[in-house]
Amino acid sequence: MAPPTPDLAAILPQIAFNAEGLVPAVAQQHDTGEVLMLAWMNRAALEETLRTGEVCYWSRSRLRLWRKGETSGNAQHLVELRLDCDGDTVLLLVDQAGVACHTGRRNCFFRAVRGGHLETIAEVVIDPQTLYRR
Protein backbone atom coordinates (compact mmCIF):
# COMPACT_ATOMS: atom_id res chain seq x y z
CA MET A 1 0.00 0.00 0.00
CA ALA A 2 1.35 3.41 -0.91
CA PRO A 3 2.14 5.64 2.07
CA PRO A 4 0.08 8.78 2.74
CA THR A 5 1.05 11.61 0.40
CA PRO A 6 3.94 13.28 2.19
CA ASP A 7 3.77 17.02 2.77
CA LEU A 8 7.12 17.59 1.11
CA ALA A 9 6.78 21.37 1.17
CA ALA A 10 6.77 21.20 4.98
CA ILE A 11 9.21 18.31 5.44
CA LEU A 12 12.05 19.17 3.08
CA PRO A 13 12.91 22.59 4.55
CA GLN A 14 13.54 20.82 7.88
CA ILE A 15 16.38 18.81 6.36
CA ALA A 16 19.89 20.26 6.46
CA PHE A 17 21.56 18.82 3.39
CA ASN A 18 25.35 19.27 3.38
CA ALA A 19 27.39 21.26 0.85
CA GLU A 20 27.07 18.35 -1.59
CA GLY A 21 23.30 18.29 -1.17
CA LEU A 22 23.40 15.06 0.83
CA VAL A 23 22.31 13.84 4.23
CA PRO A 24 23.44 10.60 5.93
CA ALA A 25 20.68 8.03 6.39
CA VAL A 26 20.92 5.23 8.95
CA ALA A 27 18.80 2.18 8.15
CA GLN A 28 17.54 0.18 11.12
CA GLN A 29 15.45 -2.98 11.03
CA HIS A 30 12.19 -1.76 12.54
CA ASP A 31 11.35 -4.74 14.74
CA THR A 32 14.72 -6.03 15.94
CA GLY A 33 16.57 -2.71 16.23
CA GLU A 34 19.50 -4.04 14.17
CA VAL A 35 21.44 -1.20 12.55
CA LEU A 36 21.78 -2.37 8.95
CA MET A 37 23.80 0.26 7.10
CA LEU A 38 24.47 3.92 6.51
CA ALA A 39 24.08 5.48 3.08
CA TRP A 40 23.34 8.94 1.69
CA MET A 41 20.26 10.68 0.36
CA ASN A 42 19.82 13.77 -1.73
CA ARG A 43 16.55 15.60 -2.04
CA ALA A 44 15.32 13.41 -4.90
CA ALA A 45 16.14 10.19 -3.02
CA LEU A 46 14.29 11.44 0.02
CA GLU A 47 11.24 12.44 -1.99
CA GLU A 48 11.22 9.11 -3.84
CA THR A 49 11.50 7.21 -0.54
CA LEU A 50 8.65 9.12 1.08
CA ARG A 51 6.42 8.93 -1.98
CA THR A 52 6.86 5.22 -2.70
CA GLY A 53 7.63 3.73 0.70
CA GLU A 54 10.62 1.93 -0.82
CA VAL A 55 14.02 3.21 0.26
CA CYS A 56 16.07 5.03 -2.35
CA TYR A 57 19.58 6.42 -1.77
CA TRP A 58 22.02 8.54 -3.72
CA SER A 59 25.00 6.52 -4.84
CA ARG A 60 28.12 8.65 -4.35
CA SER A 61 30.19 6.24 -6.48
CA ARG A 62 27.76 5.90 -9.37
CA LEU A 63 26.38 9.44 -9.04
CA ARG A 64 22.80 8.38 -9.48
CA LEU A 65 19.70 7.43 -7.53
CA TRP A 66 19.96 3.92 -6.18
CA ARG A 67 16.82 2.10 -5.19
CA LYS A 68 18.01 -0.33 -2.55
CA GLY A 69 17.64 -3.85 -3.94
CA GLU A 70 17.26 -2.77 -7.56
CA THR A 71 19.84 -5.34 -8.68
CA SER A 72 20.10 -7.62 -5.65
CA GLY A 73 16.40 -7.83 -4.81
CA ASN A 74 17.26 -6.92 -1.23
CA ALA A 75 14.84 -4.01 -0.96
CA GLN A 76 14.10 -1.91 2.09
CA HIS A 77 10.46 -1.22 2.75
CA LEU A 78 10.07 1.99 4.71
CA VAL A 79 8.22 1.69 7.99
CA GLU A 80 9.00 5.18 9.31
CA LEU A 81 11.35 8.03 8.48
CA ARG A 82 12.72 10.06 11.37
CA LEU A 83 14.80 13.20 11.50
CA ASP A 84 17.27 14.25 14.16
CA CYS A 85 17.35 17.42 16.23
CA ASP A 86 19.63 19.29 13.82
CA GLY A 87 17.87 17.94 10.73
CA ASP A 88 21.17 16.71 9.37
CA THR A 89 20.68 12.96 9.81
CA VAL A 90 17.83 10.69 8.77
CA LEU A 91 16.88 7.47 10.54
CA LEU A 92 15.01 4.96 8.39
CA LEU A 93 13.03 2.27 10.17
CA VAL A 94 12.77 -0.38 7.49
CA ASP A 95 11.80 -3.94 6.78
CA GLN A 96 14.86 -5.38 5.06
CA ALA A 97 14.37 -8.11 2.49
CA GLY A 98 17.23 -10.61 2.52
CA VAL A 99 20.50 -8.97 3.46
CA ALA A 100 21.52 -5.31 3.63
CA CYS A 101 25.25 -5.76 2.93
CA HIS A 102 26.82 -6.31 -0.48
CA THR A 103 29.07 -8.91 1.14
CA GLY A 104 25.98 -11.07 1.72
CA ARG A 105 25.83 -10.38 5.43
CA ARG A 106 22.66 -9.27 7.13
CA ASN A 107 24.17 -5.89 8.08
CA CYS A 108 27.28 -3.93 7.15
CA PHE A 109 28.72 -3.63 10.67
CA PHE A 110 30.28 -7.08 10.84
CA ARG A 111 33.70 -6.02 12.13
CA ALA A 112 34.10 -5.31 15.83
CA VAL A 113 37.01 -4.31 18.02
CA ARG A 114 37.25 -7.10 20.57
CA GLY A 115 40.21 -7.67 22.86
CA GLY A 116 41.88 -4.72 21.13
CA HIS A 117 41.63 -6.26 17.64
CA LEU A 118 39.23 -6.08 14.71
CA GLU A 119 37.28 -9.31 14.40
CA THR A 120 34.70 -10.45 11.87
CA ILE A 121 31.61 -11.19 13.94
CA ALA A 122 28.95 -12.11 11.35
CA GLU A 123 28.77 -14.81 8.72
CA VAL A 124 27.88 -14.45 5.06
CA VAL A 125 24.30 -15.67 4.74
CA ILE A 126 23.85 -15.22 0.98
CA ASP A 127 26.73 -15.84 -1.44
CA PRO A 128 27.44 -12.34 -2.84
CA GLN A 129 28.09 -13.92 -6.26
CA THR A 130 24.44 -14.82 -6.42
CA LEU A 131 23.28 -11.42 -5.14
CA TYR A 132 24.17 -9.47 -8.27
CA ARG A 133 23.72 -12.14 -10.93
CA ARG A 134 20.41 -10.90 -12.30
Place this chain on the structure above:
Amino acid sequence: MAPPTPDLAAILPQIAFNAEGLVPAVAQQHDTGEVLMLAWMNRAALEETLRTGEVCYWSRSRLRLWRKGETSGNAQHLVELRLDCDGDTVLLLVDQAGVACHTGRRNCFFRAVRGGHLETIAEVVIDPQTLYRR
Protein backbone atom coordinates in the same frame (compact mmCIF):
# COMPACT_ATOMS: atom_id res chain seq x y z
CA MET B 1 37.83 -0.71 33.97
CA ALA B 2 40.00 0.42 31.06
CA PRO B 3 39.44 -1.50 27.83
CA PRO B 4 42.19 -3.78 26.42
CA THR B 5 44.93 -1.77 24.70
CA PRO B 6 43.64 -1.33 21.14
CA ASP B 7 45.94 -2.36 18.28
CA LEU B 8 45.62 1.05 16.63
CA ALA B 9 48.29 0.31 14.04
CA ALA B 10 46.04 -2.45 12.69
CA ILE B 11 42.66 -0.80 13.24
CA LEU B 12 43.18 2.73 11.95
CA PRO B 13 44.24 1.79 8.38
CA GLN B 14 40.89 0.01 8.03
CA ILE B 15 39.00 3.27 8.51
CA ALA B 16 38.22 5.36 5.44
CA PHE B 17 38.16 8.92 6.75
CA ASN B 18 36.62 11.41 4.31
CA ALA B 19 38.37 14.37 2.69
CA GLU B 20 37.95 16.30 5.95
CA GLY B 21 39.51 13.47 7.94
CA LEU B 22 36.17 12.49 9.47
CA VAL B 23 33.97 9.42 9.64
CA PRO B 24 30.30 9.35 10.71
CA ALA B 25 29.65 7.48 13.96
CA VAL B 26 26.22 6.13 14.88
CA ALA B 27 25.65 5.66 18.60
CA GLN B 28 23.26 2.91 19.61
CA GLN B 29 22.20 1.96 23.14
CA HIS B 30 23.77 -1.49 23.47
CA ASP B 31 20.95 -3.29 25.25
CA THR B 32 17.77 -1.75 23.85
CA GLY B 33 18.93 -1.13 20.26
CA GLU B 34 17.76 2.50 20.40
CA VAL B 35 19.63 4.65 17.88
CA LEU B 36 20.71 7.63 19.94
CA MET B 37 22.53 10.03 17.61
CA LEU B 38 24.99 10.46 14.80
CA ALA B 39 28.15 12.51 15.20
CA TRP B 40 31.60 12.60 13.63
CA MET B 41 35.01 11.29 14.61
CA ASN B 42 38.47 12.12 13.41
CA ARG B 43 41.47 9.93 14.02
CA ALA B 44 42.20 11.46 17.42
CA ALA B 45 38.58 11.04 18.59
CA LEU B 46 38.61 7.42 17.53
CA GLU B 47 41.90 6.73 19.29
CA GLU B 48 40.71 8.48 22.44
CA THR B 49 37.45 6.50 22.41
CA LEU B 50 39.20 3.16 21.98
CA ARG B 51 41.87 3.92 24.56
CA THR B 52 39.59 5.20 27.29
CA GLY B 53 36.29 3.43 26.62
CA GLU B 54 34.49 6.78 26.87
CA VAL B 55 33.09 8.11 23.59
CA CYS B 56 34.77 11.16 22.14
CA TYR B 57 33.68 12.90 18.93
CA TRP B 58 35.01 15.71 16.76
CA SER B 59 32.83 18.79 17.00
CA ARG B 60 32.47 20.25 13.52
CA SER B 61 31.04 23.48 14.94
CA ARG B 62 33.62 24.02 17.69
CA LEU B 63 36.49 22.40 15.73
CA ARG B 64 37.75 20.46 18.71
CA LEU B 65 37.54 17.08 20.37
CA TRP B 66 34.30 16.72 22.26
CA ARG B 67 34.03 14.10 24.96
CA LYS B 68 30.34 13.28 25.05
CA GLY B 69 28.94 14.47 28.35
CA GLU B 70 31.88 16.74 29.21
CA THR B 71 29.53 19.61 30.04
CA SER B 72 26.17 17.85 30.39
CA GLY B 73 27.37 14.79 32.29
CA ASN B 74 25.55 12.62 29.77
CA ALA B 75 28.53 10.45 28.88
CA GLN B 76 28.57 7.46 26.58
CA HIS B 77 30.46 4.46 27.87
CA LEU B 78 31.70 2.36 24.98
CA VAL B 79 30.55 -1.25 24.97
CA GLU B 80 31.78 -2.14 21.46
CA LEU B 81 33.01 -0.30 18.39
CA ARG B 82 32.09 -1.75 15.01
CA LEU B 83 33.13 -0.85 11.48
CA ASP B 84 31.12 -1.27 8.30
CA CYS B 85 32.06 -3.13 5.12
CA ASP B 86 33.56 -0.07 3.43
CA GLY B 87 35.24 1.17 6.59
CA ASP B 88 33.56 4.54 6.18
CA THR B 89 31.04 4.36 9.03
CA VAL B 90 31.49 3.49 12.70
CA LEU B 91 28.79 1.97 14.89
CA LEU B 92 29.22 2.60 18.60
CA LEU B 93 27.38 0.32 20.99
CA VAL B 94 27.23 2.42 24.12
CA ASP B 95 25.72 2.74 27.53
CA GLN B 96 24.22 6.22 27.54
CA ALA B 97 24.09 8.13 30.81
CA GLY B 98 21.00 10.33 31.03
CA VAL B 99 19.97 11.62 27.61
CA ALA B 100 21.83 11.73 24.30
CA CYS B 101 20.13 14.78 22.80
CA HIS B 102 20.90 18.39 23.67
CA THR B 103 17.14 19.04 23.67
CA GLY B 104 16.89 16.84 26.76
CA ARG B 105 15.35 13.92 24.90
CA ARG B 106 16.68 10.42 25.21
CA ASN B 107 17.69 10.31 21.52
CA CYS B 108 18.01 12.84 18.71
CA PHE B 109 15.53 11.20 16.30
CA PHE B 110 12.37 12.55 17.88
CA ARG B 111 10.70 13.79 14.71
CA ALA B 112 8.90 11.25 12.52
CA VAL B 113 6.94 11.48 9.30
CA ARG B 114 3.51 10.12 10.22
CA GLY B 115 0.43 10.51 8.08
CA GLY B 116 2.57 12.52 5.67
CA HIS B 117 3.60 15.10 8.28
CA LEU B 118 6.53 15.60 10.65
CA GLU B 119 5.47 14.92 14.23
CA THR B 120 7.37 15.18 17.49
CA ILE B 121 7.23 11.68 18.96
CA ALA B 122 9.35 11.92 22.12
CA GLU B 123 9.13 14.03 25.22
CA VAL B 124 11.82 16.08 26.87
CA VAL B 125 12.93 14.07 29.90
CA ILE B 126 15.56 16.46 31.28
CA ASP B 127 15.11 20.23 31.04
CA PRO B 128 17.88 21.31 28.65
CA GLN B 129 18.43 24.43 30.76
CA THR B 130 19.68 22.21 33.54
CA LEU B 131 21.83 20.09 31.20
CA TYR B 132 24.43 22.71 30.48
CA ARG B 133 24.39 24.67 33.73
CA ARG B 134 27.59 23.26 35.18
